[in-house]
Amino acid sequence: MTPTLLELLRRVDTPTVCNAIEVAQGKRGFDRFTRGTMLCSDPDGGAMVGYASTAKIAAVAPPTEPAEVIKARRMAYYKHMSEGPRPAITVVEDLDFPDCIGAFWGEINTTVHKGLGTSGALTNGVMRDLGDLPDAFPVVAGSVGPSHGFVHVREIGTEVEIFGLRIRDGDLVHADRHGALVIPTEVIDQLENAIRKLLETEQLILEPAKQDGFDFEAFEQAWAAFEAART
Structure with missing residues (x-):
């Protein structure tokens, strides 16, 4: 991922990236995105972009393992989050889903x-302390709640599932208020051009539609130009 592509990905929303991936692939049907409404x-x-650092947590019930095991895993978790390629996004699956109660993200x-x-x-779990979270660190979560419950780390670096999207450690993720997606490795070299082409093509419809006097005839002409540009 080049610095230019990274800067562009941070400026566009996740639906734009979803569409641009299909442009790069030359077909519809891309499906590596979250399902349902996230917060x-x-x-x-704006969007967050980065390579996934994954983990799994639970919080409804107290951990059953010895305290020293839980502590060691917690430290291993933070070490894992401090390493790996940058930029990075922490992706945490709450194993209590859909009955999550423990806000790991405060x-x-x-x-x-x-x-x-x-x-x-990015998590299917809970966030809290809204209004007190640091700037430039977005959290996209499944819910909001007041308690941390018995939150503890269960797994580190394993494949996780967030709202139907399976994410492996190291996957390139794009996420914002619409949800999240995994960018396929094979389209990365084409993605910058695909995004720019998509944005330019959309203007063939958007610009005429914003003009005074826009009517069905103008729409037909604009849509024909739009369709031609997409093929």
């Missing part, structure tokens, strides 16, 4: 993760 801690803060944990160099968090 964003900073809806106007003021302290988001600040720690930002300090360790991750660019945001």
Whole structure:
């Protein structure tokens, strides 16, 4: 991923990237995206882009393993989050889903993760402390709640599932208030051109539609130009 592509991905929303992947693939049917409505801690803060650092947690019931095992795994978790390719996104599956109660993502944990160099968090679980989370560290979560429950780390670096989207450690993820997707490795070299082509093509419809006097005849002409540009 080049610096130019990274900057562009941060400026566009996840639906745009979803469409651009199909442009790069030359067909419809891309399906590596989340299903259902997710919540964003900073809806106007733009997208987060990065390589996934994955883990699994649980919080409804207390851990049954010895305290020293839980502590060692917790430290291993933070070490994992501090390493790996950058930019990085922390992707955490709450195993209690859909009955999640433990807010792993509050003021302290988001600040720690930002300090360790991750660019945001994606989870099917709970976030809290809205209004006190650090700037430029968005959280896209399944719900909002007040408690941390018995939250503890179960797995580190394994494949996770977030709202129907399976994500492996190291996958390139794009996420915002619309949800998240995994960018296929094979389209990365074509993605910058695909995004720019998509944005230019959309203007063939958007610009005429915003003009005074726009009518069905004008729409027909604009749509014909739009269709021609997409083929």
